[in-house]
Amino acid sequence: MDPISLEAMAASVPDGALIALPPDNSLPSVALAKALVRRGARGLRLLGVPVSGFATDVLIGAGCVVEVQTSAVSLGEAGFAPRFSAALKAGTITVRDATCPAIHTMLQAAEKGVPFMPLRGVIGSDILAHRPDWRVIQNPFSDAPDEILLLPALSPHIAVFHAVMADAEGNVWVGRRRECATVAHASKRALVTVERVVAGNFLEDERLAPGTISGTYVEAVAIAERGAQPVALLDEYGVDAAYVANYARMAKTDAGFAEWCAEHVFGDLQAAAE
Amino acid sequence: MSVQPEERLACALARLILDPAAPPARHIAVGAASPIPAAACWLVKKQGHAVRLSLLHKRSGNPFTEGSRELFDLTGQGRIDLFFLGGGQIDGQANLNLVGTGEWPGTGVRFPGSFGSAFMYFMTPRTILFREEHSPRVLVEKVDMISAPGVSPPGVFRRGTAQALVTGRCVFTFDAARARFTLASLMPGETEASVRAATGFDFDVAPGLAAAPEPSEAELAILRGAVCDEMAETYPEFCARVWGRAQAA
Known part of the structure; x- marks a missing residue:
């Protein structure tokens, strides 16, 4: 499987799609979220698996989202998610509250193909x-x-997450973050950004296979180096707490969020895989 | 170094964990953004008690290999003995509100959301409620909305509920049969009257109401040494603020 570009991946996400996103501790693709903002996605319905974080707040702030189903939305140590809170108050998004194991269970039902x-x-x-x-x-x-x-059962249209690496067969490796596997199994499509593509086949490596999601479930891979930043990626890199804190501060207002987006979403196109 | 309020709270939580009257705590899970409960659990473990700790947000060596559902699967089976919960509002019947104030889903102040509380509170044999802020806006007579109820009617499966509520001012114990808190001990500077003034719900008072015991020299030494070592990776800001531990670059 040849990787596609990040912008092509974003273009393949239709307006109105139900997108499952893991939170900040379990491999969100912040890179694809930013690319969706750049492409001007609209009407997205987001599912937090099982909660929501930075990427969700950015997509809401950019006006891409009409509904969020989640068990919580938070920026962790940086506090409440400012654009989520503002959109809820303004009534521009519908919030469907759940509780963590309920979201896992709905996805597991879809995974098993039971109602x-x-x-x-x-x-x-x-x-x-x-x-x-x-x-x-x-x-x-x-x-x-x-x-x-x-x-x-809940079957999202698209699972979106950021894996450490993909192999030549389109398998992706997520280590112990197996909720990414559940969501890939349960969703109709899985779009995965990765740090790198390597030769070989993870499923033939006994040590890599348990942390691998089979290419069976993966529709497309795009390379996005440091694609989870500012959040952490396993043992590859840590959280950039100062970046999140700066976002939390700027995104308190519409104008501050727009300024943040101009710099960090539209200004860093060179960081996108092209 | 004088006793820090966080150290006093961690010791109060540790004593509740070790309460011989409560069901045994062989496996304790600690959720996100909970440095004081995490410190209490590490204190218990470093004191030599046989307890397994599963810290949800530990980045290296995270205990779960089946993804974030594994905590809930373990708890569903009854393999997690103790969990900690808090809330934007907690009421006199130990109902928790993590959703918000005003109308659903939080038209006044929106809190982050319920997380796993609506499951964990039922399925864990005991929960210690912890909220540092002790004010009438947090400890209310009746929560605006219920993320997780403190008690359930017969016919609803439930393994346990709140054992106690620990705040910056005091420790309350909870009697599930009466759905009512009892003031059990006071943090320095507090009286029954000062706690009443800061609490939106009515409560009973334990006959032996007294000051919470001060942390011992031995407890403080463990907290400032071995516990801080364990927590530095996950809670660098907390360790720097409370114990002056330099943060790694």
């Missing part, structure tokens, strides 16, 4: 009261009263 899966807990939470698509039933295997939540 729903049960999950303990949640009953009595107002999250459930605002999720008409979630159902509570009596456990059919119990004679005693035992209510349990059923969650519908």
Whole structure:
């Protein structure tokens, strides 16, 4: 599989798509999020797997997003996500709150090709009261009263994440961040940015295979060096806390966000893989 | 170096972890952005107690190899004995609100969101609630919205709920049968009256209400040495602020 360009990958994402994004501790493709802003994507629906971070806030700030389904949105140590908060208050996005294991469970149902899966807990939470698509039933295997939540399978249109590397066969390596595998399995398409493409086949290497997502699930790979920055990528590089803190400060206002975007999204095209 | 407030809170949490009246804590998980609970857990471990710690945001040596769902799968099976939760609002029945104030989904102040609370609070045998800020805006009579309820009716599977609530002012214990907090001990400078003035919900007072024990020299030595060593990678800012540990470049 030959890598495509980052901008071509962004161009392949249609407006209105439901896109699954991992959060800042599990390999988000900040590079593709910025490319989606550059291409002027609109109407995106984002799914936080299972929560949302920096990339989600940037996409919301740029007006690319109409809906966010997530268990939380945060910039970690840098605090609340400013563009998410502003868009929620302005009513320009719909927020569908969930709880982490519910999102994992909905994706796992899609992964298995079953229509729903049960999950303990949640009953009595107002999250459930605002999720008409979630159902509570009596456990059919119990004679005693035992209510349990059923969650519908959720199959995102596109899984987007940043892997360390791809091989010549289109397999990608994510180490222990196996939620990227779940989301790739559950989604109709997976678009993966990587630090580098290497020769060989990870699946023939016993040590790399467990951290590999088979190319079966991967539609396209694009090289984006330091494509997770400012967040960390496994043992490749750490978080750039000062960059996130500067973003959090500037993105408090519309004008500050626009200025940040001009510099960091539209100004660093040379950083994009071309 | 005088005792830091964070050290006092970590020691209060460690005593609750080791409470012989509570179910055993063999495996404790600690969530994101929780340096004081993490310090308490490390203190317990470095004191020589046999406990497994799973720190969710540990970058190197992260304990989970099946992705971020593994914590919830472990907890679903009952393999996690203790977890920590907080909230933008916590009420007198130990309901937690991590969503926001005003109308759903947070038309007043929006908090980050519920994370895994709506599951973990049910499925962990015990939860220690921790929130440093102790004010009427946080500790409210009734939360604006419920991320995770403090108690559940019969017929809803639930392994446990809050063991206690630790704040910058005091320690409350929680009685699930009565869905009510009891003021158990006070941080320096606090009285029952000062706690009442800062708390939006009504609570009982333990007959033996007293000051929380000061951290011992031995506890402080472990916190400032071995615990700080363990935490420096994940919480560099915390270690620098509390213990003056220089941050790596």
